[in-house]
Amino acid sequence: MITIQKRDSVTRKQGALRQLASIAGALMIGALVIFLSGYNPGTVYIEIIRGSLGSGYSISETVQTVIPLLIMALGVTICFKVKFINIGPEGQFYTGAMAATYFAITWPDLPRGALLALMCASSIAMGGLWCVIPALLKVKVGVNETLVTLMMNYIAIKFVAYLQYGPWKDPSVIGYPVIRQFSQSGILPDALGVHSGWIIAILLLIGMIALLGKTKYGYKITVLGENPNTARYAGYGTAKLLVSATFIGGGLCGIAGFIQASGVENSLNAMLSNGWGFTSIVVAWMGRLKPLPIVAVSVLIAVLIQGCTYLQISMGVPYFMASVIQAIILFFILGSDFFMNYRIVRRQGDKEAEARR
Amino acid sequence: MAYIQLRNITKKFGSVYANRRICLDIHKGEIHALLGGNGSGKTTLMNILAGRYKYDEGNILIDGRKAVFHSPGDSVKAGIGMIHQHVDLVDSLSVEENILAGTEKGLFPTRKKARGKIKDLAELYDFHVEPEGKVYQLTIGGKQAVEILKVFYRGASVLILDEPTSVLAPIEARALFVNLGKMKENGCAIVLITHKMQEVFDISDRVTVLRKGEAVYTSLTADTGQSMLTEKMVGHAIEGRTEYRAAPRRDIRPLLAVSDVTVHNRFGSAALSGVSLDIRPGEIHGIAGAAGSGQKELCDVIAGIAAADEGRILYNGKDIAHMPIAGRAAKGVRIGYVPEDRMDTGLVGGMCISDNVMLRRIDREKGLFFNEKKARDLALRIIGKYGVDAVDPAQKLKDLSGGNIQKILLGREIEEAPDLLITAYPVRGLDIGATNYIFGLLRERRDSGMAILFVGEDTDVLLELCDRISTLYRGRLTATLDAAGTTKAELGLFMAGGGTGGTR
Ligand SMILES: Nc1ncnc2c1ncn2[C@@H]1O[C@H](COP(=O)(O)OP(=O)(O)OP(=O)(O)O)[C@@H](O)[C@H]1O
Numbered sequence: 001m002i003t004i005q006k007r008d009s010v011t012r013k014q015g016a017l018r019q020l021a022s023i024a025g026a027l028m029i030g031a032l033v034i035f036l037s038g039y040n041p042g043t044v045y046i047e048i049i050r051g052s053l054g055s056g057y058s059i060s061e062t063v064q065t066v067i068p069l070l071i072m073a074l075g076v077t078i079c080f081k082v083k084f085i086n087i088g089p090e091g092q093f094y095t096g097a098m099a100a101t102y103f104a105i106t107w108p109d110l111p112r113g114a115l116l117a118l119m120c121a122s123s124i125a126m127g128g129l130w131c132v133i134p135a136l137l138k139v140k141v142g143v144n145e146t147l148v149t150l151m152m153n154y155i156a157i158k159f160v161a162y163l164q165y166g167p168w169k170d171p172s173v174i175g176y177p178v179i180r181q182f183s184q185s186g187i188l189p190d191a192l193g194v195h196s197g198w199i200i201a202i203l204l205l206i207g208m209i210a211l212l213g214k215t216k217y218g219y220k221i222t223v224l225g226e227n228p229n230t231a232r233y234a235g236y237g238t239a240k241l242l243v244s245a246t247f248i249g250g251g252l253c254g255i256a257g258f259i260q261a262s263g264v265e266n267s268l269n270a271m272l273s274n275g276w277g278f279t280s281i282v283v284a285w286m287g288r289l290k291p292l293p294i295v296a297v298s299v300l301i302a303v304l305i306q307g308c309t310y311l312q313i314s315m316g317v318p319y320f321m322a323s324v325i326q327a328i329i330l331f332f333i334l335g336s337d338f339f340m341n342y343r344i345v346r347r348q349g350d351k352e353a354e355a356r357r
Numbered sequence: 358m359a360y361i362q363l364r365n366i367t368k369k370f371g372s373v374y375a376n377r378r379i380c381l382d383i384h385k386g387e388i389h390a391l392l393g394g395n396g397s398g399k400t401t402l403m404n405i406l407a408g409r410y411k412y413d414e415g416n417i418l419i420d421g422r423k424a425v426f427h428s429p430g431d432s433v434k435a436g437i438g439m440i441h442q443h444v445d446l447v448d449s450l451s452v453e454e455n456i457l458a459g460t461e462k463g464l465f466p467t468r469k470k471a472r473g474k475i476k477d478l479a480e481l482y483d484f485h486v487e488p489e490g491k492v493y494q495l496t497i498g499g500k501q502a503v504e505i506l507k508v509f510y511r512g513a514s515v516l517i518l519d520e521p522t523s524v525l526a527p528i529e530a531r532a533l534f535v536n537l538g539k540m541k542e543n544g545c546a547i548v549l550i551t552h553k554m555q556e557v558f559d560i561s562d563r564v565t566v567l568r569k570g571e572a573v574y575t576s577l578t579a580d581t582g583q584s585m586l587t588e589k590m591v592g593h594a595i596e597g598r599t600e601y602r603a604a605p606r607r608d609i610r611p612l613l614a615v616s617d618v619t620v621h622n623r624f625g626s627a628a629l630s631g632v633s634l635d636i637r638p639g640e641i642h643g644i645a646g647a648a649g650s651g652q653k654e655l656c657d658v659i660a661g662i663a664a665a666d667e668g669r670i671l672y673n674g675k676d677i678a679h680m681p682i683a684g685r686a687a688k689g690v691r692i693g694y695v696p697e698d699r700m701d702t703g704l705v706g707g708m709c710i711s712d713n714v715m716l717r718r719i720d721r722e723k724g725l726f727f728n729e730k731k732a733r734d735l736a737l738r739i740i741g742k743y744g745v746d747a748v749d750p751a752q753k754l755k756d757l758s759g760g761n762i763q764k765i766l767l768g769r770e771i772e773e774a775p776d777l778l779i780t781a782y783p784v785r786g787l788d789i790g791a792t793n794y795i796f797g798l799l800r801e802r803r804d805s806g807m808a809i810l811f812v813g814e815d816t817d818v819l820l821e822l823c824d825r826i827s828t829l830y831r832g833r834l835t836a837t838l839d840a841a842g843t844t845k846a847e848l849g850l851f852m853a854g855g856g857t858g859g860t861r
């Protein structure tokens with residue numbers, strides 16, 4: 001008989017080793033599936049690496065993918081820390097991008113520093129607000145946040161589409177409706193060949209590590225998430241903590257929207273996020289809600305995303321097949337997580353037990 | 358030959374030996390008491406036998422044959438059942454559903470046969486539980502009965518109980534022992550982990566003492582004595598307790614005056630109705646009563662965790678009945694609280710020791726940052742002063758033994774030096790040495806002016822330790838008595854709702 005058994009807890013080093021081993025294992029199983037689909041797994045893997053890290057251009061593309069993934073995953077993390085299941089990074093991303101776009105197209109002539117600061121601040125406020133609404137509903141009326149945050153994604157996305165087709169439509173462009181391009185003032189400057197969003201990401205990462213691990217606020221958040229009864233017992237105004245943490249989380253997702261609009265598209269449209277808001281939830285989860293592992297996972301996933309896009313060009317792999325390959329690898333990496341914590345055992349004791357009966 | 362033989366069992370957690378080459382024989386038709394100080398490895402050893410932990414070395418023989426357990430399920434199949442210190446039942450399910458969970462086979466199991474079997478078992482052991490009743494309606498003793506039924510329903514012939522009486526009222530404990538006697542007659546093997554010496558001599562046939570992970574002594578209970586066991590447990594003889602009680606002072610203004618407080622539980626009925634009492638600085642004020650008579654509600658409402666539906670709570674003349682906990686320190690209200698269920702409220706199991714000791718004072722710290730060094734120093738001080746068996750302040754709290762977790766909670770609340778300390782069953786799970794130490798410390802703090810509210814279950818302890826005792830019966834206060842002139846019988850009468858409700 002076969003059963004599933006939880007593994008004993010392991011030391012840090014053992015854990016890291018197992019994680020590496022399981023990723024290697026996942027890549028091998030992935031290889032088998034790719035082979036069965038009629039492609040040469042070796043070539044596929046090499047092309048994925050080449051497409052994501054093989055040239056200056058591809059590296060910059062990958063970095064541009066890491067930036068929003070990482071920032072949103074950090075936002076999701078602080079929400080999850082207080083046991084607020086935020087499925088809404090996508091919506092918070094779009095409301096943030098919307099706020100930034102409003103200022104970029106309303107005051108295109110402001111000096112660059114002032115306009116960017118305004119865009120950034122407003123994206124935090126709007127993203128934060130989009131996350132605080134379900135938090136208040138949870139605190140005040142006890143509404144489950146999972147559904148509300150999920151639904152609010154669609155409100156935000158559809159609203160962007162409405163703006164794109166309606167009020168914010170650029171009249172000078174004929175044909176497919178688009179929102180006006182930002183003026184130079186509204187565009188993040190480049191640094192080392194990539195838009196400077198990466199500097200913001202690094203600053204946010206450091207800030208987050210400090211906030212969660214070193215401050216009194218981070219400590220209280222952890223207590224609240226681990227044992228709300230104890231937080232109440234210690235008199236930590238639990239509702240306030242929850243609302244502030246969700247504001248920070250939503251605000252981070254909003255910044256990601258601002259960076260993507262300003263640095264990458266120089267405009268806003270309803271496909272701005274590429275669905276990475278949802279991906280960021282997976283990133284936060286796989287990184288175990290710890291900032292540094294989250295960085296590693298963001299890079300891994302960004303490599304996968306960019307590499308698989310490249311497969312379409314280099315190997316003529318159709319779009320859907322590239323997506324399938326990406327999903328397969330992701331699936332097995334996620335699956336390996338399970339095998340790190342559980343193992344399947346064949347029971348030897350059974351026969352003896354039966355013999356005794 | 359013993360039915361179960363543990364041979365040279367060794368279990369390490371990191372670099373700590375929780376069990377070291379332990380040998381233990383468990384016989385059918387016998388009650389085997391397992392004694393030992395906090396952190397000596399009792400729970401770990403029994404968790405190994407229950408299939409919860411893998412061991413590093415050694416063998417388990419059942420009926421002379423080597424047994425290998427990969428999971429608790431394997432151990433259940435071998436007829437071993439364990440009652441853990443913390444009940445793990447699902448509150449919202451019925452008794453029957455809890456007992457049957459995981460045993461039903463097929464898509465449409467028939468409940469009828471199962472129900473009959475449960476009723477038979479309940480009758481056999483005189484458990485008054487209804488299979489259809491919900492678990493949350495039961496007292497702790499009732500929940501424990503359900504756990505025992507569950508174990509027997511699965512066909513256990515070996516029963517392990519981890520400190521079963523620490524959560525029971527004395528009457529419930531006696532009922533449990535009567536049942537253990539019956540099980541023994543029926544040929545079961547029973548292992549009883551306990552810190553109470555009296556229980557060893559009341560009920561056990563054989564006793565084993567663990568110290569620092571090693572089995573240092575085994576004997577037939579009849580062939581040994583209390584001083585022998587204590588000596589084996591701590592490694593040296595223990596001095597007798599010094600009893601001393603200052604005369605209660607009536608002239609002092611009370612620190613806390615609870616007047617006509619009523620609290621409704623979540624079903625809308627009164628858990629506490631019209632309770633009035635006062636607590637003076639420099640006194641230990643006991644609360645006696647059967648389990649669930651409103652003790653928890655009284656403590657919670659004073660500590661500010663629950664709101665009073667009616668009545669006032671005056672602290673130095675200020676009404677704090679609706680004052681949020683957060684604002685209390687700033688207004689000079691300094692109340693410490695050791696709640697009865699430490700893992701549910703009061704501690705964070707997943708955080709380390711030094712994080713847990715900072716819980717109360719974090720808001721008084723200056724600046725934005727968490728002071729790691731201060732936390733570590735405080736943790737080390739508590740570990741040293743309260744004799745906590747821990748390797749490092751960075752250890753996760755939930756990896757400590759039950760008694761050591763309790764010591765961290767007590768240490769934190771006492772070291773905060775509040776003006777009023779509320780303690781509910783503070784020595785639950787502590788070994789004899791630690792119990793005496795805590796009682797001594799409470800007396801010392803009382804003498805230096807602290808007001809202490811002491812919720813207890815053992816009338817002997819209450820009479821010995823407290824200056825005054827209030828009795829609760831079904832949420833009503835039946836009397837407040839001077840401990841000095843009161844007998845056990847009198848106290849028992851008021852606890853059972855009798856008497857005139859006078860105040861002395
Ligand atoms: N999961 C764990 N991880 C690390 N150390 C552990 C773990 N469980 C127990 N220990 C350690 O093993 C030792 C024995 O613990 P155990 O719980 O068996 O003691 P105990 O005799 O039951 O004590 P108590 O009377 O306080 O309940 C302790 O030092 C404890 O810190």
Ligand SMILES: [Mg+2]
Pocket residue numbers: 399400401519758759760
């Ligand atoms: Mg124990």
